Amino acid sequence: MKPTVKDVARSAGVSLGTVSRVLAKNATVNENIRNRVEEVIEKLGYSPSSLGRSLRLNKSDIIGLVIPDITNPFFADLAKHLEILASAAGYSVLLANTHDDPLAEKKQIQSLLGRAPAGIVIAPVSNSLVSERLSKEPVCVTVDRPLAGHSLVSVDNVEGGRLAAEYLLGLGHRRIGYIGGPGTTEVSLQRLSGFSDQIARAPTEHGRSVEFTVVEGQFDYKSGEEMGRRLLSVPANLRPTAIATANDQQAIGLLRCSRDMGIRVPEDLSIVGFDDIPLASLVLPRLTTIRQPVHEIAEIAIRAVLGRGAINGPILLPPTVVERESTARFL
Amino acid sequence: MKPTVKDVARSAGVSLGTVSRVLAKNATVNENIRNRVEEVIEKLGYSPSSLGRSLRLNKSDIIGLVIPDITNPFFADLAKHLEILASAAGYSVLLANTHDDPLAEKKQIQSLLGRAPAGIVIAPVSNSLVSERLSKEPVCVTVDRPLAGHSLVSVDNVEGGRLAAEYLLGLGHRRIGYIGGPGTTEVSLQRLSGFSDQIARAPTEHGRSVEFTVVEGQFDYKSGEEMGRRLLSVPANLRPTAIATANDQQAIGLLRCSRDMGIRVPEDLSIVGFDDIPLASLVLPRLTTIRQPVHEIAEIAIRAVLGRGAINGPILLPPTVVERESTARFL
DNA sequence: CTGTTAGCGCGTTCAC
């Protein structure tokens, strides 16, 4: 049987309260007694039960992480950094996937709340139905995607979209395609809006402006492949010379499909992704993309959740263009 | 304030015990009373506290998942399926990354044990120091990598290695390289041993046998790139015509490096990976690989942990060759 | 500075 404070107390010849105080560090305890208790703890291999403590404090040392899908490299990266930081601070992270399903999300959150988590980090689904449910306790910050009434830490998606368009236009492209994410998600909308606003501001040449086509897909490899095929299945002289995507997975799917269709990247087609997942620098050709500062996002989120940094109003981190090999000047 | 059983009881005009019985379903409760209680539960939006229940039963509804690194797509995939199955059964999964550090692993497990998890699914690090610590309670199954004294569910790594070698030899390759994983991990050793055993059994031709070179790397993209460079930086007539790797990430890094060195895949070099991560079918060229049945692994592990399927002795699932575009017959 | 005591929310065992 696992030893409890009671066992330690008895074995050390002191009372429960004293053991508790030794465990709490800060309280004032006699040197000798403290040593004796610590010895006993060591000898018995005692380790405190989070269960008892959590019940008493009505607050566990669990941080809930609610995301659409852990196999999305961006979220995996986020999860990793959150977990490292949380673990260093003595917290554990509970993983909950929503698969972009509002009902699943609701259920997951419900169950999470029953655990009295120290905090929640959530990338909410599109039409989340939980906004009010997470009122004040526990601290909840949203990442990547906003949720009414909660503080957000995220990359500036509008600016990211703008950056991508600016970059492509600067390269001389004038027939441009865009593969968006699901129209129901805020991020998709923001990235697209930043992108198309910048396109709209492009100077007109020879009396006509930029040709711009948008298709909507999912945030995965396969969708990038399918939507790419749709965008590229037109006569060569009408085909876009550059395509931006709403995330890197789509861009990689697009790469795949370009190759299958015999369209060379970047000679015939420039591609720019979004996120800068680890893989972006490993595909052929290496992917030019808009980088999100995942580490920072994780760090700020954890700080906010653990109360070591108040956060009011959305925190929008600046994206950056990472230029690699999938883009070229249009001649 | 979150309502408790007490609130429900008072509001329904019954006692605590009765509410508890209603919640437990199975016990015999008067029809009218049951309905009234359920109504009140609905009205109050009551949901039971896992904390209280867990403390009482000394068993939480948490399943600990201890893995080296969630950004490894194989583990992400595993985590996803485990989480789906766990969630469906009313359990949550706690994520713990070890980064292949035995000390970190020990600390993570220690903290996990304080939560009285319903079960633990672990892919132990190389020289794990926890084998005895996880004696009987809670149920613990290891995946991917073995750990003395615990049941294992995994792919048959030796057979997988053998399959890769057999496949490459069958394609006519006789100068073959191998990029292994860290020599300290069981899986690396097993995959390599299966591979080299099969190589050794190859019929000798023109009086000489197969040329076989092995290098050791880490299980990531970058290492595949570096080790590939090492294997390929020799005069063309001495260069391997085929290389197998211990996982897909290495193979993708190798793809990257071949491209950089101007070596064509599969014309000049055949590559076969291991795992079949989602990405394997998306890189250029699509990767031939040895597939692990991740879904099955997740399913068996969860069943074992939740006690719905006893498991004695290691369960070794059969790997399969997935032939794609990164391999070709040697002429 | 230390011991004692009272619950945190829940399930269970005993009377009734």
Next chain:
DNA sequence: GTGAACGCGCTAACAG
């Protein structure tokens, strides 16, 4: 078939 009481492991408040 139902209610009352106890205790899971722990911490905080109070008394000594």
